[in-house]
Amino acid sequence: MIHIKSNRELDLMRQSGKMVARVLMELTKLAVPGMKLIELDQAAEELTLSFGAKPSFKGYIGYKHSLCTSVNEQVVHGIPTDRVLKDGDIIGLDFGLSYQGFHGDSAVTIAVGAVSDSAKELMLITKQSLYAGIDAARSGNTIKDVASAIENVVKPHGFGIVKEFVGHGIGQKLHEDPQIPNYAAGASTLKLKPGMTIAIEPMVNRGTHKVKVLGDKWTAVTNDGHLSAHYEHSIAITDGDPEILTAWENITSNSDIQELLKQLKEKGTYGQRGPNPA
Template structure:
């Protein structure tokens, strides 16, 4: 069941999204060679709580941290640890903030120092795909339009979209209906309506779209070991233009 949000609920989600975006800005400044991913987690946890929010991820289905730190070939759900970032790495930071009972969810992938040309292009194409998807978030369009916007841009660049993990509706719960795939055909799927709020999150691999899950049952990696990038915004469908809720 798709839950439409009121103007009041969207306003609360906007504040949750602002907190998430400001935490991302602080994390971006903290990312450098030598930093441990668990240090980034501790920073995010502190900043979220100081802003009056709660880290949505912590304890969600027993997830042990406040953010996901997915390095290089890790697609999503990387668990912060003593791993130190190195020059040339890329690290996707995914985080959720619960504020007054509603969630804002967003992800960015950052370069660590100087990265390869392919890595930089992967980040650029994934971020462009997210923006193209957001442009489709208008009343009367379809979920298939969102997925097609991502897939066509990514594949034209020679990369691939992950199939097993998708975006989602969001509100009082982090995961609500509908699912929002990063692939699809235009004009198919659920019709978008004002009041729908979606977490749109292209996950793009440099090589194959296939992935596998590590024994910790959380960490998802590319099947071929090549890099993956992840960008995400929480977006409200309005009577007019899309409203991105996870901006500073």
């Protein structure tokens, strides 16, 4: 069942979306060579709790962390561990939180230090496909229109669009109806209506579209070991342009975040090594 959000509910989702954007923005600054994945997870949770919000992922179907950290060939749902980021890695940061009962969900893939041209191309095309999908997410258009827009950006480059994992509705639940595939053949002709809120999230592989889940039951990796990229925004369907609820442009000031980060680093919140990630 698809829940059409009221103006009050949309306002709450804007607030949760802004918080998600703030957390991700700070995580991208922390994701440098020498940083442990678990330290990124700790930072995400500390920031979330400081907002009076709750991590959406922690406890979801038994997941034990607040953040998903997918490195290189890892596609989605990578578990934060003591793995240390290295120069040349790419990392997908997937994060969600709940504020006053409404969820926000977003993901970004970033370069750690200097990365290869092939990695840069993959990230660029995947990001472009996300915004193509968002642009197609207009009242009267269908889910298939969104999926086709994503596929039309990716397909000319010969990259693999992941089929096992798709976008979704979002609101009082992290995952709601409808599903939002990233390829036309898997998408419905359901028409989008104002008040619908969805998370669009293309996952694109440098090689084959096929993936497998590792023994930890969470981490999905590419079958051929090639790189994967993942971008996501939560959006609202309106009478006009789609509204990106998790857009970083919505953040007018992050001075409060900077002060909080300073305090967390002084406490050594990011792990045993304290404030120095090197």
